[in-house]
Amino acid sequence: MIQSLYIHLPFCNHICSYCDFTKGYYTKKEKQNYLSSLKKEIASYSIKDPLKTIYIGGGTPSSLEKELLETLFEMIKPIPKEKDLEFTFECNIEDITEELLKLLKASGVNRLSIGVESFLPKIEQLLGRKSCANKQEKILLAKKYFKNISVDWMYGVRGQTKKDIQKDLEEFLKLKVPHISCYALILEQHTILSVSKYQEIEEELVATMYETISKALKEHGYIHYEISNFSLPGYESRHNLTYWHNEPYYGVGLGASGYVKKKRYTNTKSMTNYQKGNIRSYEEIVDQKLDMEYEMILNLRLKEGVSKSNFKKKFGKEIKEVFDVKKLKETKDSYVIPEEEFFISNAILCDFVE
Numbered sequence: 001m002i003q004s005l006y007i008h009l010p011f012c013n014h015i016c017s018y019c020d021f022t023k024g025y026y027t028k029k030e031k032q033n034y035l036s037s038l039k040k041e042i043a044s045y046s047i048k049d050p051l052k053t054i055y056i057g058g059g060t061p062s063s064l065e066k067e068l069l070e071t072l073f074e075m076i077k078p079i080p081k082e083k084d085l086e087f088t089f090e091c092n093i094e095d096i097t098e099e100l101l102k103l104l105k106a107s108g109v110n111r112l113s114i115g116v117e118s119f120l121p122k123i124e125q126l127l128g129r130k131s132c133a134n135k136q137e138k139i140l141l142a143k144k145y146f147k148n149i150s151v152d153w154m155y156g157v158r159g160q161t162k163k164d165i166q167k168d169l170e171e172f173l174k175l176k177v178p179h180i181s182c183y184a185l186i187l188e189q190h191t192i193l194s195v196s197k198y199q200e201i202e203e204e205l206v207a208t209m210y211e212t213i214s215k216a217l218k219e220h221g222y223i224h225y226e227i228s229n230f231s232l233p234g235y236e237s238r239h240n241l242t243y244w245h246n247e248p249y250y251g252v253g254l255g256a257s258g259y260v261k262k263k264r265y266t267n268t269k270s271m272t273n274y275q276k277g278n279i280r281s282y283e284e285i286v287d288q289k290l291d292m293e294y295e296m297i298l299n300l301r302l303k304e305g306v307s308k309s310n311f312k313k314k315f316g317k318e319i320k321e322v323f324d325v326k327k328l329k330e331t332k333d334s335y336v337i338p339e340e341e342f343f344i345s346n347a348i349l350c351d352f353v354e
């Protein structure tokens with residue numbers, strides 16, 4: 001059964017200097033046309049099983065005009081959903097208004113993922129984020145409408161000091177947001193930062209920042225449930241857990257990825273091709289060997305790790321028969337990457353793919 005749906009909206013009103021997501025500036029007409037193509041792609045899956053999670057990401061979904069947002073929600077309405085659906089909508093903090101929150105709430109959204117990145121103007125500037133002087137007020141306003149809120153926080157930025165990390169941390173803790181995703185700045189090719197010859201900061205310093213953040217959040221009751229994600233109990237992202245549990249999901253829209261009927265795919269990043277119906281740019285058939293590799297590299301991102309009994313049930317084999325697990329910590333029914341090694345997890349995960 002496939003019970004998760006990701007919808008990509010590639011529109012932004014402003015391009016951040018570090019961003020390599022699928023996004024761009026589009027006119028209202030172009031956005032309208034995109035929504036029509038999106039509708040066709042969603043219909044092509046004839047979704048029958050009720051969804052447990054929907055995630056609308058981008059781009060900047062919150063930059064969409066009100067009437068286009070209404071069109072989008074109308075499109076989603078007929079899809080069967082479970083009663084306790086988790087329905088996430090990504091917002092940039094500067095877009096948050098009472099009007100938008102009301103519309104989202106009335107449309108069934110029950111979780112917000114807010115791009116904050118930092119409260120400090122100097123970090124906002126370096127990241128090329130749109131400045132927003134009253135981020136705290138915006139989050140408090142969002143909390144009036146939504147209990148389940150996640151924020152994105154970026155660290156590992158040149159010029160960011162330990163004190164800066166501390167200041168952002170204090171703000172997040174004061175606001176008591178139940179879910180925090182922390183990402184180290186990565187210099188991606190063809191971004192404004194890479195063109196302007198930005199120099200990444202030393203790995204050691206990034207590791208120290210990660211450690212400081214993890215320690216402080218845990219002291220305040222957050223569970224470090226995934227390498228980059230922290231939540232108060234019960235606020236883990238159910239949608240993202242679908243990915244990390246190696247379960248199938250529909251991914252629709254420009255550049256979106258999905259996993260349907262044992263095929264993993266990525267959609268085209270070309271708007272022209274997408275609208276012509278030439279949707280796929282990549283497809284991979286997931287045979288048992290590949291599936292076992294995905295099971296390891298995705299499950300191991302989680303604190304709970306990979307379950308021995310689930311693996312046996314799913315593949316009819318013991319993990320040990322298939323993989324060299326010497327770098328992992330063994331518990332009664334699982335293998336895990338110990339939290340102290342989360343920061344270097346990529347090096348460990350490499351061992352499980354050919």
Ligand code: SF4
Pocket residue numbers: 011012014015016019020021023058059060092115
């Ligand atoms: S980071 Fe978000 S808002 Fe900034 S350009 Fe990328 S998708 Fe748009």
